[in-house]
Amino acid sequence: MxxxxxxxxxxxxxxxxxxxxxxxxxxxxxxxxxxxxxxxxxxxxxxxxxxxxxxxxxxxxxxxxxxxxxxxxxxxxxxxxxxxxxxxxxxxxxxxxxxxxxxxxxxxxxxxxxxxxxxxxxxxxxxxxxxxxxxxxxxxxxxxxxxxxxxxxxxxxxxxxxxxxxxxxxxxxxxxxxxxxxxxxGSIDESAYVGNIIEIPVSREGYWEVPLTALHMDKFYNESSLDIDFLNSPIGAVIDTGTSLLGFPSQIAEILNDIIGATYKNGMYRVDCAKRDSLPDLRIFLDGHDFSLSPYEYIVKHKKKCYSAITKVDIRPPIGPLVILGNAFLRKYYSVYDIANRTVGLALTSDPLIEI
Missing domain, CATH: 2.40.70.10 (Acid Proteases)
Structure with missing residues (x-):
């Protein structure tokens, strides 16, 4: 990137x-x-x-x-x-x-x-x-x-x-x-990230909301893939430090979880931990910039069990639809919130992912 x-x-x-x-x-x-x-x-x-x-x-x-x-x-x-x-x-x-x-x-x-x-x-x-x-x-x-x-x-x-x-x-x-x-x-910490920071303009004040311009995930379990282009009508993506998971409108969340073979039970999507190495990346395009998440980043492991961080969040117009990018996203990307310029800055964190 x-x-x-x-x-x-x-x-x-x-x-x-x-x-x-x-x-x-x-x-x-x-x-x-x-x-x-x-x-x-x-x-x-x-x-x-x-x-x-x-x-x-x-x-x-x-x-x-x-x-x-x-x-x-x-x-x-x-x-x-x-x-x-x-x-x-x-x-x-x-x-x-x-x-x-x-x-x-x-x-x-x-x-x-x-x-x-x-x-x-x-x-x-x-x-x-x-x-x-x-x-x-x-x-x-x-x-x-x-x-x-x-x-x-x-x-x-x-x-x-x-x-x-x-x-x-x-x-x-x-x-x-x-x-x-x-x-x-009042400042940023240069030791917390690597490379440069991408500045993305806030599309609508209230939340720290930026334009989601595309989503992509290659085919896997069901021989289908997801490739959505929102360029003509971007929807909002909220950068949310108070949310742990990744929230998508129901139809999109179901397709993504179907691709990775997740099974829905008791309000959560379960994933086979042994399959993570072979699953595709989830590519999230914000204002045209590609921010990818590996299976080890969009799948959460807890007590030797693995769960998809991709969940259903349906927010009605005029506020929605929205995508919520919570801590599963922010563990990979250092985030900077510029109040004066109304931008969100994102860069790769200097902390490498520990794959468990």
């Missing part, structure tokens, strides 16, 4: 001023780091999510079973809390959050963001939050996606002059690598 040059300001280069937050990896499904809220500061584990724009943590007023297993924010115990009270509900693919808006100091890395609006979650239904290793969500989508138009933390950090340049970047790694990954704010 050929990479074009990433023409960004010198402030984006690797330097000692980089604001870096380490990530934890739970079975290649959840990547989370820490923030602090309030005075005195209380630490929370959060998913840094490019697929949403609201930030929330469980409230001391939460009555859901999920909240019993997670750290909770108490407004009464923070001297810098400012009440708001606006009711809020945020829907996710794996559940929803209901609560109300509050304001307080938020710290991430070495940044201290004053008077940050966030949601105190009072209702967290569903197993995703009950069994999740994270306490809450740190939204990194565009402000237009934010429910109740609360300003996301990074936009406030920019307004308060905390970043050298309005950009952030993710290095997401495999669970077999000692360091799970990291996110940087």
């Amino acid at each position: 050929q990479f074009t040059e990433f023409n960004s300001p010198n402030s984006l280069q690797n330097n000692s001023a980089v604001k870096r937050t380490e990530l934890n990896n739970y079975i290649n499904a959840q990547y989370y780091g820490t923030i602090e809220l309030g005075t005195p500061p209380v630490r929370f584990k959060v998913v840094f999510d490019t697929g949403s724009s609201n930030t929330w943590v469980p409230s001391s007023q939460c009555t859901s079973l999920s909240c019993k297993f997670h750290k909770k924010y108490s407004a009464k115990k923070s001297s810098t809390h400012r009440a708001n009270g606006t009711k809020i509900r945020v829907n996710y693919g794996s559940g929803s959050m209901s609560g109300f808006v509050s304001h307080d100091i938020l710290r991430v890395g070495d940044m201290q963001i004053e008077d940050q609006a966030f949601a105190e979650a009072t209702y967290l239904p569903g197993p995703a939050f009950l069994f999740g290793k994270f306490d809450g969500i740190f939204g990194l989508g565009f402000p237009s996606l934010s429910v109740r138009r609360t300003v996301p933390p990074l936009q406030n950090a920019i307004a308060q002059g905390m970043l050298d340049y309005p950009v952030f970047a993710f290095s997401i790694r495999h669970q077999d690598v000692k360091e799970a990954g990291f996110v940087t704010f």
Whole structure:
């Protein structure tokens, strides 16, 4: 793959001023780091999510079973809390959050963001939050996606002059690598990728959505192949750090899984681990650039069993249809999110895939 040059300001280069937050990896499904809220500061584990724009943590007023297993924010115990009270509900693919808006100091890395609006979650239904290793969500989508138009933390950090340049970047790694990954704010880390970075323009603000122009997979099990050209009417591909898998409209997902001989059972596509070496690559073209995934990248192995990361996601117009490129994609590609220029940059990660 050929990479074009990433023409960004010198402030984006690797330097000692980089604001870096380490990530934890739970079975290649959840990547989370820490923030602090309030005075005195209380630490929370959060998913840094490019697929949403609201930030929330469980409230001391939460009555859901999920909240019993997670750290909770108490407004009464923070001297810098400012009440708001606006009711809020945020829907996710794996559940929803209901609560109300509050304001307080938020710290991430070495940044201290004053008077940050966030949601105190009072209702967290569903197993995703009950069994999740994270306490809450740190939204990194565009402000237009934010429910109740609360300003996301990074936009406030920019307004308060905390970043050298309005950009952030993710290095997401495999669970077999000692360091799970990291996110940087205000600069990129040149040691995290190889080659050059391809800049892809955001096609529609809200999500970090870029144009999907083609999909290709050679024939294998059923003697058929997939070769779709979206050049005349590209559909959106969302680069989503808060999603573990690869989401495609149902018809496309079924064809791809049929090609690789995956069998559907209990909501998941099972694949024979021994067949991975002979399966074809999945080629994803974003704005005309070819980003391929090998079978070891689009198939996830867990407890000696293999599962296809290709799953069904049907999003209706006018927002959809959309393709969701989650961590199965981002483990191969270092990603840079340029707020000023409205681009997503992608480059091969410097971490080679460990084939297991």
